[in-house]
Amino acid sequence: MSLGQDLAPHLPFLRRYARALTGSQGHGDAFVRATLEAIVAAPNDFPRDVDPRLGLYRTFHAIWSSANIEEDPGAGSGADPESIAQARLARITPLSRQALLLTAMEGFTPEDAGYLIGAQPDEVERLVAEALAEIERQTRAEVLIIEDEPIIAMDIETIVRDLGHSVTGVAVTRDEAVAQALARRPGLVLADIQLADDSSGIDAVRDILQEFQVPVIFITAFPERLLTGERPEPTFLITKPFQRSTVKAAIAQALFFDQATIPA
Numbered sequence: 358m359s360l361g362q363d364l365a366p367h368l369p370f371l372r373r374y375a376r377a378l379t380g381s382q383g384h385g386d387a388f389v390r391a392t393l394e395a396i397v398a399a400p401n402d403f404p405r406d407v408d409p410r411l412g413l414y415r416t417f418h419a420i421w422s423s424a425n426i427e428e429d430p431g432a433g434s435g436a437d438p439e440s441i442a443q444a445r446l447a448r449i450t451p452l453s454r455q456a457l458l459l460t461a462m463e464g465f466t467p468e469d470a471g472y473l474i475g476a477q478p479d480e481v482e483r484l485v486a487e488a489l490a491e492i493e494r495q496t497r498a499e500v501l502i503i504e505d506e507p508i509i510a511m512d513i514e515t516i517v518r519d520l521g522h523s524v525t526g527v528a529v530t531r532d533e534a535v536a537q538a539l540a541r542r543p544g545l546v547l548a549d550i551q552l553a554d555d556s557s558g559i560d561a562v563r564d565i566l567q568e569f570q571v572p573v574i575f576i577t578a579f580p581e582r583l584l585t586g587e588r589p590e591p592t593f594l595i596t597k598p599f600q601r602s603t604v605k606a607a608i609a610q611a612l613f614f615d616q617a618t619i620p621a
Contacts, residue, residue: 363409392417456484461606496612498544505529505553516604531556538565550577572611
């Protein structure tokens with residue numbers, strides 16, 4: 358099997374990681390594209406002593422680390438996600454955020470995450486704790502949950518409240534979700550794709566976004582339906598069954614890039 362065939366199954370998830378890390382589909386995809394260009398230009402430099410997924414993420418991190426993403430804290434005075442992030446990055450290091458996303462969202466072990474960012478496993482665990490604590494200190498929001506499975510909805514609500522956020526409501530259909538969002542505007546939406554009356558969480562989110570902008574995290578058993586590369590994709594996407602730590606990480610990252618969150 359060729360290297361390209363080995364790497365292909367992992368590319369949608371690298372793109373997911375890159376978008377979460379940068380807060381933008383465009384910027385995330387640019388880093389992934391640069392990663393692939395580097396591999397094509399020098400295939401012999403690709404790490405062969407680890408599995409292809411680790412090698413791919415390792416190459417991505419080499420590209421990411423070579424870019425000077427930290428700017429003057431005063432530069433982040435705009436309202437776009439990157440400017441908001443720049444201001445908050447002054448208080449949390451990119452290394453901590455990488456450790457958080459690699460372990461909580463991408464499912465790497467502390468050992469593998471350490472290999473990717475050049476740290477020992479115990480240092481990775483410390484970085485993860487540091488990132489979560491700092492992001493939670495900086496952000497607070499009201500959250501709308503769109504989920505038709507009662508047990509899953511309760512679990513998500515518990516996670517949200519444990520993080521210090523409040524819940525505006527739990528909707529089980531498209532129409533209910535839109536009505537609740539308009540009645541009490543949320544600062545974050547957590548949405549499933551398939552809803553109780555066979556309506557779509559994607560359509561519900563689209564309707565909401567036509568009224569106002571709000572960060573969205575999709576939680577679904579069918580991530581491939583959103584990771585097609587054929588249309589704008591969600592920055593934050595969680596696969597069911599999910600780990601609580603994954604949801605916490607995604608919430609922290611989504612709010613990290615949003616101007617509406619209130620400094621705690």
